[in-house]
Amino acid sequence: GAVVSQHPSWVICKSGTSVKIECRSLDFQATTMFWYRQFPKQSLMLMATSNEGSKATYEQGVEKDKFLINHASLTLSTLTVTSAHPEDSSFYICSAGDRGGNTGELFFGEGSRLTVL
Amino acid sequence: QKEVEQDPGPLSVPEGAIVSLNCTYSNSAFQYFMWYRQYSRKGPELLMYTYSSGNKEDGRFTAQVDKSSKYISLFIRDSQPSDSATYLCAMTTGRRALTFGSGTRLQVQP
Numbered sequence: 001g002a003v004v005s006q007h008p009s010w011v012i013c014k015s016g017t018s019v020k021i022e023c024r025s026l027d028f029q030a031t032t033m034f035w036y037r038q039f040p041k042q043s044l045m046l047m048a049t050s051n052e053g054s055k056a057t058y059e060q061g062v063e064k065d066k067f068l069i070n071h072a073s074l075t076l077s078t079l080t081v082t083s084a085h086p087e088d089s090s091f092y093i094c095s096a097g098d099r100g101g102n103t104g105e106l107f108f109g110e111g112s113r114l115t116v117l
Numbered sequence: 118q119k120e121v122e123q124d125p126g127p128l129s130v131p132e133g134a135i136v137s138l139n140c141t142y143s144n145s146a147f148q149y150f151m152w153y154r155q156y157s158r159k160g161p162e163l164l165m166y167t168y169s170s171g172n173k174e175d176g177r178f179t180a181q182v183d184k185s186s187k188y189i190s191l192f193i194r195d196s197q198p199s200d201s202a203t204y205l206c207a208m209t210t211g212r213r214a215l216t217f218g219s220g221t222r223l224q225v226q227p
Contacts, residue, residue, distance in 0.1 A: 006160075034214055041125075043205060043217040044161070093160050095215075106215065108153075108160040 003027055004096050006109035013084055014117055021079045021112045023094030029074035030096035034106070035067075038091040050077040084116045120144050123206055123218030131226050136193040140206035140218045143187065147208040147216070150182050152191045155203045155220065164204075165191065196225045 003026040013019050023033055031052045036044040048069055049057040056069035066088075068080040077096075081088055093111040123140045130136055138152075149168055153161035165180035167173045167189075173180045181190040189208075193200055206218040 004160075043123075043219045044215075046214050046216075049214055091158070107163070111158070111160045113158065 004094060004107045004109040006094055006112050008112055009110060010113045010115075012115045012117065015085050016083055018080055018082045019084055019114060021081075021092055021094075021114075023077045023079070023096070023109055025075045025096045025107075028096075030077075031074060033071060033077040033094055033096045035069060035077070035079050036093045036095065038093060038111075040091075044093060047079075052077075081114065084114070086116045089114055089116045118143060119219075120216050121206065121208060121218045124221055125219050127222040127224055129224045129226060130196055132196060132198060134196050134225070136196050136200070136223060136225075138191040138193075138204050138206075138221050138223070140189050140208075141187055142189075142208060142216075144208075144210070144216075145184075145187065146210045149209045150180070150189050151207045151215070152178075152180055153205040153207060153217075154200075155205060157202075161205055193223075196223075198225045198227050201225050 005024045005026055007022045011019055033050040035047045037047050038044045046059050047062045050069045050071040052071045052074050058064045071077040091111050091113050095106045095108045097106045121142045152165045154164050155161045167180050167182050170182045170184045177194045179192040201224050203220040203222050205220045207215040209215050
């Protein structure tokens with residue numbers, strides 16, 4: 001099946017630094033990728049929709065200047081958490097769908113766990 | 118009121134039991150319904166995907182959708198300890214961004 005890869009899987013950083021998380025579709029092209037955040041024992045909350053070649057669409061309450069999304073190619077989207085603070089510590093997960101796939105066929109990455117000290 | 122409601126559990130059953138997981142939703146525009154399984158500290162894995170009302174079976178898993186009642190279910194037959202995970206229902210109007218339930222933690226006791 002289709003594979004979505006995320007890197008890094010775990011990152012620890014100091015407060016005030018920026019962290020970049022990569023999301024790659026390994027065997028298909030994805031015009032749209034989605035970024036979710038998941039706090040412990042809670043469900044996934046959509047942060048933003050990343051569109052190849054254009055600006056991301058952010059959900060209400062998500063700061064676009066805090067969470068920078070770049071979707072420069074059909075196989076790569078990046079999420080940069082700028083000036084990270086402890087409250088940004090969370091599990092970040094991306095998903096992508098095959099361009100020719102059905103609506104429901106979204107594939108998720110393994111997630112990236114961010115810990116901000 | 119949340120758009121998607123799901124009992125968080127935890128749900129503990131003995132090995133071999135039939136498990137029933139449920140979600141209700143309020144947005145009648147939802148058309149596509151999915152069930153994901155998530156192991157601890159891993160990304161969600163798609164188990165079942167349904168579009169219309171009715172049942173869909175895949176091995177030990179059966180997904181049921183009742184659009185008139187805005188209610189979906191996932192049944193797991195002959196449950197195994199390896200089924201222990203968090204099960205998330207998800208749905209979409211068709212624009213691909215998913216709305217998730219809060220997840221139900223399932224523990225299958227050997």
